[in-house]
Amino acid sequence: MISPAGQDALQRWLETQAALNGVAENTLIAYRSDVGEFLTFLCVHKGGPQGITPLTQVSVQDMRAWMARCRASGMSSRSLARKLSAIKSFYRWFSEHQGFDPTAILSMRAPKFQKKLPRPLSPHAAKEVINTVDVQSSAPWVGARDIAIMTLLYGCGLRISEALGLNNSDAPLPPVLRIVGKGGKERVVPVIDAARDAVDSYLRLSPHLHTPDTALFRGVRGGRLSPRIVARTMEATRHRLGLPASATPHALRHSFATHLLEAGGDLRAIQELLGHASLSTTQNYTAVDTAHLMDVYNRAHPKAKDTG
Incomplete structure (x- = not known):
């Protein structure tokens, strides 16, 4: 349900991440999934495919609705924080190219979660x-x-x-x-x-x-x-x-x-x-x-x- 304009923006962002930032292939796959799911949510939430202009008008209420939807699906705080990070990264790039204020998205706080520290083996x-x-x-x-x-x-x-x-x-x-x-x-x-x-x-x-x-x-x-x-x-x-x-x-x-x-x-x-x-x-x-x-x-x- 993502509009062609939204799909094109996502693809160009991914290409930028690969070419300029050297992002690994597995990370690009995760980015595509996370941001793609968010853009799909916007389509459902707003009642139809979203062209470029609607994608630049995401509100705090829209973000809260997305986070509530993620929570309702049983998503962990760690996964939600990862997805939000990908969305923010996309919108930083998107806002620079489209000239809009992404504060509503960038101001959203990721849920807190306790990082799992690695457990090394003993030398023996x-x-x-x-x-x-x-x-x-x-x-x-x-x-x-x-x-x-x-x-x-x-x-x-x-x-x-x-x-x-x-x-x-x-x-x-x-x-x-x-x-x-x-x-x-x-x-x-x-x-x-x-x-x-x-x-x-x-x-x-x-x-x-x-x-x-x-x-x-x-x-x-x-x-x-x-x-x-x-x-x-x-x-x-x-x-x-x-x-x-x-x-x-x-x-x-x-x-x-x-x-x-x-x-x-x-x-x-x-x-x-x-x-x-x-x-x-x-x-x-x-x-x-x-x-x-x-x-x-x-x-x-x-x-x-x-x-x-």
């Missing part, structure tokens, strides 16, 4: 995952592959998509990898010896032909390995070790960051290693006990040493 549990992930493997090369992947996640802090996006041209792994992460942001990641050795072991056992332009990590049938397979492998390992449901592949990346900080690593440096645009994201990403931080401070800070 992380090592146990790597040491036992190959137990349930269907073939030795599959076990070696799974060890290599988990070692990259925990030892280098890679996202699953980044590890599975590696090609054979990246092997043997160099001392540092140039990783293109979310939003096309490039970062340099040091490669620990354990990760390099694990990948070498996997490649020696792999039955597949590994040419430079093919995927480094392959499934049983030879295609690029799916994140779902990695998740299922981690789930089986988690059950075997008696770890909580929070022990996911992504938790290994959280653990990488937290354990570095626990060892006295610099938060800014860890931010760069993870590829976070905001330091606050890195702070939320790590889960370090306050008492441990104070211990690091007392041992490392010159003033603390002077008064000790």
Whole structure:
């Protein structure tokens, strides 16, 4: 029910987000869904397809009606806040191009919700995952592959998509990898010896032909390995070790960051290693006990040493 003019505006905004801001494909899909649903709501709410002019005349009452509709559908505060953020982003761009005041939309406050802090594994549990992930493997090369992947996640802090996006041209792994992460942001990641050795072991056992332009990590049938397979492998390992449901592949990346900080690593440096645009994201990403931080401070800070 979105008018052609509304669809065109949405498409041009998405293209701008991709071209100028480097927004990832998955984020663009979410944006299209969230803003598209809002524009559809306006059509229903106002009784028909909305051309450009009506879309520039959204009132506070319209926004409240939309939020009430979302609430009535059982939408969580987190999801509602995400959708509102996308709508505001669209209307900032839209208002600049159409020359209207978007205050009614931009002034809406997102519902408060408690952010779920990541739960890293303990150093012992992380090592146990790597040491036992190959137990349930269907073939030795599959076990070696799974060890290599988990070692990259925990030892280098890679996202699953980044590890599975590696090609054979990246092997043997160099001392540092140039990783293109979310939003096309490039970062340099040091490669620990354990990760390099694990990948070498996997490649020696792999039955597949590994040419430079093919995927480094392959499934049983030879295609690029799916994140779902990695998740299922981690789930089986988690059950075997008696770890909580929070022990996911992504938790290994959280653990990488937290354990570095626990060892006295610099938060800014860890931010760069993870590829976070905001330091606050890195702070939320790590889960370090306050008492441990104070211990690091007392041992490392010159003033603390002077008064000790």
